[in-house]
Amino acid sequence: MNAVVAAGPVIPNFGQGSKCEQTNGWWCTDWLHAHWGDTLQPALFQHIELSLIAVSIGFALAFLLALVGVRYRLLDAPIGIFADFLYTIPSLALFQLLVPLTGLTVTTVEIALVSYTLLILYRNMVEGLRAVPADALEAARGMGLTRRQTFMRVELPLAAPAIIAGLRIATVSTISIATIVAFVIPKGLGRPIFTALGQDVFKTEILAAGALAVGLALFADGLLVLGQRVVTPWSRAG
């Protein structure tokens, strides 16, 4: 436990507070009521912000890389291996490696979070774009579509299900990994968890923050499923 240092202002003090807090109960509703506003809600909003930034940048970056990887096949393998390698670096270590370069800042954690989204997004985009049937491309050319039009109107829509499938996985795992951000900066849902770990393992706080993180991930996943139905009305597969 020596590695955990309490950072938060909300320190459940087992000496005072309600009976539930004193006995370190599993679900102290009075504590939740008292600290939703100053602990859990800000952490949740920070978590959403951190994840949203990471997934957006990761998506844009992976998209550019995928365009390169599809156009120039020779580069596909090196990009894939690089993304694979980034994925195997332990997140705790990556954060610390970046701290000397970018400090204890949001930039540091975003670089790490973005690099974890690249593998899954890149792979799915490349596979989705490659799986576009040659017939469809041929037909598009026959209809006189330019290269740009073919991409926007034929390739991209046909690859959309694979791209969104990758986006779902990347989003859910980013929300999950973002809890570790609290190791570097006091933000996100990991913060109450680290605080609770430092305070004789306060159960209610860990459970509440954990439930919020899982709930947020599943909610985001559900939104993306809905999004896919809107974007690709022709495929009814969930």
Add this chain to the structure above:
Amino acid sequence: MIVADQFRPGTFVDAFRFIGDHGSLLLSKTGEHLELSFAALGIGLVLALPLGLWLGHRHRGFFFAASVSNVGRALPSLVLIGFGLTIFGVGFWNNTAALVVLAIPPILTNAYFAIDGIDRDVVEAARGMGLSERQVLWQVELPLGLPLVIAGIRIATIFVIATATIAAVAGGGGLGEIIVNQASYGLAGVVGASFCVSALTLLAALGLGLLRRALSPSPVPEA
């Protein structure tokens, strides 16, 4: 816990020097790391593999298999480790339990979809030849589905070895203990230990990838 140590280009050189100088320390931490990872993977395999194979064989539980993988991915390992602490207290089992929960989804889901997705005609043909259900599973479905099953185990292994690092936050030992303790080991130690974790992960991924390739049924050459 995090010290903004002065970064120098020589840090990476120092990291390798650290690996050279602290061979026995790293070896024992790697041992702990692998012990924790293998315990979690072993328990995860025993729990998830038979269930996934059986459900796939019966073509049942699509929703279950799909949800397990979704929820599993959404569960932050930090939450699992924190939650494990509340039940098991500080120690080996807390971290093992958390890693087991992490290992189960990819193993179970891949096993299910590997068996479920096998050409039904092939399975019917095997039944028609008089194979029992058990024989169908062992002699037809498992060999055909093996590459995908191993792919799932590979993902679980990468997850578990990389995440076992976080176990150090809850007194779990392993290479993470060096990574979270920059104050004692310096940035060179942190980087060195990270190299070791990355190397372990890559080795495991490579090994299981080769195994997958070796066990894939070779396509029948066309006449």
